[in-house]
Amino acid sequence: MVVSVILSLLATLLILVIMLDVIWTTITTKGSGPLSRHLVHALKGLFLFFYRCSGNREVLVLAGPVTLIAVGFIWLAGLWLGWFLLLLGVGGVVESNTGTPASVVQYLYYTGMTLSTLGIGDYKAGNDFVRLLTSVAAFNGLILVTLIITYAIPMVGA
Numbered sequence: 001m002v003v004s005v006i007l008s009l010l011a012t013l014l015i016l017v018i019m020l021d022v023i024w025t026t027i028t029t030k031g032s033g034p035l036s037r038h039l040v041h042a043l044k045g046l047f048l049f050f051y052r053c054s055g056n057r058e059v060l061v062l063a064g065p066v067t068l069i070a071v072g073f074i075w076l077a078g079l080w081l082g083w084f085l086l087l088l089g090v091g092g093v094v095e096s097n098t099g100t101p102a103s104v105v106q107y108l109y110y111t112g113m114t115l116s117t118l119g120i121g122d123y124k125a126g127n128d129f130v131r132l133l134t135s136v137a138a139f140n141g142l143i144l145v146t147l148i149i150t151y152a153i154p155m156v157g158a
Helices: 002-026 034-054 063-090 104-115 128-157
Strands: 093-095 123-125
Touching: 002 034, 002 063, 002 128, 034 063, 063 104, 063 128, 093 104, 104 123, 104 128, 123 128
Parallel strands: none
Antiparallel strands: 093 123
16 A cells, blocks of 8 residues: 555656656746756767767768657656556556456556557556556547647747
8 A cells, every 4th residue: 555655656646747847948048847858968978979979960960860769768758667667556547348456567558559649548547646647648548649749840840
């Protein structure tokens, strides 16, 4: 019980940190969020290192697209991990046909399907609280995809 509460609290914190970074980076005019800023800075250093080693400017051409993909990937991976840990901590995901509790891998799959809003239906929420969390996670995934696209279009255009 205590482990579930701690896991759920840490997961909620991770979700909030990721979404704060996403919103800070995509909607505000204050620049990148803390996570994005550190990632972009690290990738910039890496690309400059490769440029200095090779002397080839073509390496720098890849910096923009790779950074954009990396930021989106970190946001998605962080959100997926957060919702996975939250749902795992709360419990209540079951197989649709048999009603047997889902395994850890099945929770990971269920979380991915929920965030992508595909929801094939082979697993389902076993109680009302998990149904509510699943709805919030699906909406959160939709918001994330929308904000990533909103962020990417001006970057690609520039």
